Amino acid sequence: MGLSHQAHSELRRLGERVKKVLTAIMRAVPAQAQTIGGFARHIGCHRSTSQRLFNAYKAKSGEQVLYHLPGQQALSVLGEQLTGHIPCDLIVQWRQVSERFSATIPQYARSHAELKRLLDNRQEDEVKARDVHLSGQDKRAQLYYAAKSLLGMSMEEIFCAYVLTRGKGRDGFLQEVAMISKSQIKRETGAAPFVQFYTHPHNDDFIAPLNIDANCRVESKRFSIGIAQELSTPGLHQAFASYSPGNSGLVFDPIADHDRFDATFIFNNPDELVDPLSHDSQCSSTSISIKNPAKKLRLLVLIEKQLDRHSCVNVGCYHGNQKVEEGKLSVEDMWTERLPEFPELRLIDLNAGAQALHWDAMQQQKLDYLFRYASLDPANYRCYLMEVDYPIWSSTYRIYFEHQ
CATH class of the missing domain: 2.60.40 (Immunoglobulin-like)
Known part of the structure; x- marks a missing residue:
């Protein structure tokens, strides 16, 4: 059973919101931190976390942003690792979208890994409301x-x-x-x-x-x-x-x-x-x-x-x-x-x-x-x-x- 059209739309919007904050973060760090290795060294995160962040940052759709994001634990830790490296208001925004993402996953899947599999499968759920049968x-x-x-x-x-x-x-x-x-x-x-x-x-x-x-x-x-x-x-x-x-x-x-x-x-x-x-x-x-x-x-x-x-x-x-x-x-x-x-x-x-x-x-x-x-x-x-x-x-x- 795949995600419904409405679910895809809501996840897409969430991903676009996350990318907006990610973009602001990438623009706030110094030039030497705007690579995968440089970012990992600058804030002290694992290189694989940095890799996933950059994949999300470069994603072309909101759903791809969510697909590429690091796991929930890594996202939570990132809020602490970014402290002191970017403006405080961006820290607050990052924590907000991270918490929103963590709260959203259980609405559609048992884990981030399962959500990624669902995002890979574009087949929509069959919806039984009368008017949505219209194309x-x-x-x-x-x-x-x-x-x-x-x-x-x-x-x-x-x-x-x-x-x-x-x-x-x-x-x-x-x-x-x-x-x-x-x-x-x-x-x-x-x-x-x-x-x-x-x-x-x-x-x-x-x-x-x-x-x-x-x-x-x-x-x-x-x-x-x-x-x-x-x-x-x-x-x-x-x-x-x-x-x-x-x-x-x-x-x-x-x-x-x-x-x-x-x-x-x-x-x-x-x-x-x-x-x-x-x-x-x-x-x-x-x-x-x-x-x-x-x-x-x-x-x-x-x-x-x-x-x-x-x-x-x-x-x-x-x-x-x-x-x-x-x-x-x-x-x-x-x-x-x-x-x-x-x-x-x-x-x-x-x-x-x-x-x-x-x-x-x-x-x-x-x-x-x-x-x-x-x-x-x-x-x-x-x-x-x-x-x-x-x-x-x-x-x-x-x-x-x-x-x-």
Whole structure:
């Protein structure tokens, strides 16, 4: 009998909390103690304990953190061994998470060793409550139809592609060229207007979004937002009504004679993501907030291969739209708002063309359009793809990179 989905979720969160404290401890000890042997000598613990701590510190998920932690007795002794080597508040935090871990083990297993075996076995317990027989997709679909009815607005698909490049943006920043394409948007009478949100402040001379066509090319060092003519319903640019600097949104009137419409926006952000290879930031993040109910989300991040070699990629789904101050994003701080929804992430081969996107020629056309506008070569990029049916309304899906 394996662990239930709820148990995995609770253990994952506990592991992420432990890793947050572990990370703070590793940053608090001197440089010579930031190796397995050096840490063991510095605080006087056994080398095998130090090895397990470092394995937990480097783990990529909360469950792996708990898997690699030393035994309960070693964890208890560590509180004493760390005294005098790290700040007192970290000692208190370490004892809190150690005690929490020790109290959690009996809830799921007879010992740490048995818990490790259960964490190795991803098979979930059979749960007999009526509603949990629904799959995650079915539950998300229920929310989609409820939100669609409540808001009076919906769309078939949100297609997002973010291209991250070094040396093209302003000094010390990555250039982020992004496409957000929304298909078959339907707005009922009386519903709120269609609004496209963004995060970057406008240039002082902003009047309206650019009217982009296939012959346009980006100004790499200038923030811009534009509507791609060929990928949007005719009349969308003329339907632009106003913008709000306060909540960063472009507002559109209904398009005459169209009860459904497509809208594709292209952004150029030259100074929003710091260059992690020349900055001490340890994490870069791209995300899309689900402001309106949608049946499908495709989120692609195309990262320059030079950056990808120094990065580990991960995903998450979070409550609301948590704004993170650039340069201060920490993976250890992201677990508190994360939902128990773990979208699948795939590395796809751009050379495979539409085949990589399930033979969707329109999505391949959108990618080609974006690279042409940005004057970039797709051969220089690695592409990560997240696909979600019925993405959770009013949440944020994030693909982030930890830099080494």
